[in-house]
Amino acid sequence: MQTSFLPFHIPDIGEDEIQAVVETLRSGWLTTGPKVRQFEEDFARYIGCRHAVALNSGTAALHLALEAVGIKAGDEVLVPTLTFAATAAVVLHLQAKPRLVDCRPETLNLDPDQIERAITAKTRAIIPVHISGLPCEMGRILEIAKAHNLRVIEDAAHALPARFQEQRVGTIGDITCFSFYATKTITTGEGGMATTENPEWAERMRIMGLHGISKDAWKRYTAEGSWYYEILSPGYKYNLTDLAAAIGIQQLKKCDQFWQARRRIAALYTEGFQDMPEITTPALAREGQHAWHLYILQLNLERLRISRNEFVELLKQYQIGTSVHFIPLHLHPYYRETFGYRPQDLPQASAAFERIVSLPLYPKMTEAQVQHVISAVREIVRQNRR
Numbered sequence: 001m002q003t004s005f006l007p008f009h010i011p012d013i014g015e016d017e018i019q020a021v022v023e024t025l026r027s028g029w030l031t032t033g034p035k036v037r038q039f040e041e042d043f044a045r046y047i048g049c050r051h052a053v054a055l056n057s058g059t060a061a062l063h064l065a066l067e068a069v070g071i072k073a074g075d076e077v078l079v080p081t082l083t084f085a086a087t088a089a090v091v092l093h094l095q096a097k098p099r100l101v102d103c104r105p106e107t108l109n110l111d112p113d114q115i116e117r118a119i120t121a122k123t124r125a126i127i128p129v130h131i132s133g134l135p136c137e138m139g140r141i142l143e144i145a146k147a148h149n150l151r152v153i154e155d156a157a158h159a160l161p162a163r164f165q166e167q168r169v170g171t172i173g174d175i176t177c178f179s180f181y182a183t184k185t186i187t188t189g190e191g192g193m194a195t196t197e198n199p200e201w202a203e204r205m206r207i208m209g210l211h212g213i214s215k216d217a218w219k220r221y222t223a224e225g226s227w228y229y230e231i232l233s234p235g236y237k238y239n240l241t242d243l244a245a246a247i248g249i250q251q252l253k254k255c256d257q258f259w260q261a262r263r264r265i266a267a268l269y270t271e272g273f274q275d276m277p278e279i280t281t282p283a284l285a286r287e288g289q290h291a292w293h294l295y296i297l298q299l300n301l302e303r304l305r306i307s308r309n310e311f312v313e314l315l316k317q318y319q320i321g322t323s324v325h326f327i328p329l330h331l332h333p334y335y336r337e338t339f340g341y342r343p344q345d346l347p348q349a350s351a352a353f354e355r356i357v358s359l360p361l362y363p364k365m366t367e368a369q370v371q372h373v374i375s376a377v378r379e380i381v382r383q384n385r386r
Contacts, residue, residue: 006372008321009183012258012363013247020246027242032210035242039249040193046161046252047170049195051202054245055209058157058179058192059086060238062127063093064208065175065194068201069125069151071096076122078150080110081328082349083129087155088329091127099123100330100339102346107283108132108296108356111348112140119144125151130159130169132325132358133185133291134283138164138172153177158293160185161259165287170195175205180244183362185258185293186251188244209238261363262292265370269295269359272374278303278381294325295361297377301354306384308357314384315357318376323358 024035036054044052055061071077073095079088081100088098101118104111108131115126126145128136136154145152152173156162160178162169170176175198178184180191196202207213212235240248270281280298284290299308306314312322328349330341343350359373 003319005319006321006360006369008323008358008360009362010364011182011187012254013187014250016250016253017247020250021243024242024246029242031241032239033242035245035249036240039240039245039252042249042252043193044195046255047195048168049171049176050197051195051199053194053196053202053205053209054240054248055192055194055205055238056240056244057086057190057238058155058177058181059090060209060236061177061179061192061194061205062086062153062155063090063236064205064238065153065177065196065201066090066094066096066125067208068204069153069174071124071151074122075124076120078115078118078123078126079329080127080129080131080349081330081346082108082131082326082352083155083329084157084326085329085332087127087129088335096124097122097339098329100328100335100341100346102348103131103352105348105352107134108352109134109136110141112137112144115141115144119148119150123148123150125153127153127155128173129155129157130162130291132282132294132296133158133160133162134285135159135162135164135169135288135290138167142172151175157181157184159291160293161255161289162285162291163289167288169291171197174198175201180248180251185262185291186248186255188240188248188251191240191244191248207232208235211235211237258363259291261365262361263290265361265365266290266292266295268367268370269361269374272371273297273377276378276381278385279377292361295359296325297357297359298352298355299357303386304381304384305386306380308354311380311384312357314380315376318372318380320373320376321360324353324356325358326353328353 154173157179212233
């Protein structure tokens with residue numbers, strides 16, 4: 001029996017990361033510098049893309065990506081309603097309008113059929129979000145985007161390392177945005193990365209990510225640099241630090257190892273729940289590779305006497321932490337009051353929200369802890385069947 005609380009996530013930080021941070025502290029170079037450039041180069045090599053731009057969050061990456069491809073005030077950007085706040089907030093930061101799109105009930109990812117219905121004369125881009133690390137239907141999405149001359153900015157906060165067919169996520173859309181937040185597959189504490197094949201967009205994101213100052217502003221403080229700089233545009237303070245990049249360089253070396261552990265835990269969960277009609281296990285990647293950032297159960301509430309909220313509370317009694325990914329955007333006060341959304345406007349996401357719960361899933365979990373979660377879920381279901 002689990003005697004201490006099993007949190008939803010614990011980052012896997014080892015001596016390699018600690019030593020890398022100590023070395024960076026001793027180097028005297030703490031903010032954006034050589035470690036950031038190394039992290040960008042290592043990440044681009046790992047993903048297989050031409051350009052990788054390191055930033056201080058996945059949100060910053062999304063914001064700069066939209067700005068780089070030319071999203072302006074009055075434009076519309078298609079955003080899944082089942083996502084985190086940041087995906088739509090960055091659209092609003094540019095005075096553009098997020099048009100919320102429903103999900104597929106089985107995958108929770110953006111529904112391409114609903115994308116086509118949501119396109120208007122003002123639509124300029126689509127932001128597919130690979131929920132839990134399961135790649136969206138990128139073939140269909142790219143076809144739709146091409147037919148309507150739309151940019152595709154992928155929110156891959158969950159999708160390292162994922163593949164659609166044989167292509168690694170990070171090389172598919174126009175720009176792809178990753179997150180290195182504390183709960184992600186690899187972490188820098190806070191951090192993000194934008195990847196693209198387009199050198200102009202990469203350069204624009206670099207400039208706008210550091211106050212809009214002319215190229216290689218960070219070199220002002222090196223022997224090869226100069227005090228002189230030019231402001232090319234009113235940019236943002238979105239740069240990653242060398243301290244964070246030092247952690248990221250070490251984490252990236254373990255990315256495949258972390259993914260193998262996540263995949264193994266996900267397989268144990270799926271096997272443990274396969275004979276239970278009261279719950280639906282996550283969809284598998286039919287064409288590609290699931291990153292397994294999250295393991296999202298869907299409760300078949302018509303077969304249970306408890307709600308999702310009660311299910312979460314019962315798991316707490318077993319010392320198990322959970323989360324819900326996500327409260328759909330159209331259910332939040334801002335989107336209801338600003339754009340007039342009602343729950344029935346996006347029915348699949350509204351229904352999914354009542355059913356979903358994310359179980360603990362991270363490389364440091366032991367098999368005994370995984371089995372404890374399985375046993376707790378099975379017992380709660382057994383006691384609360386209709």
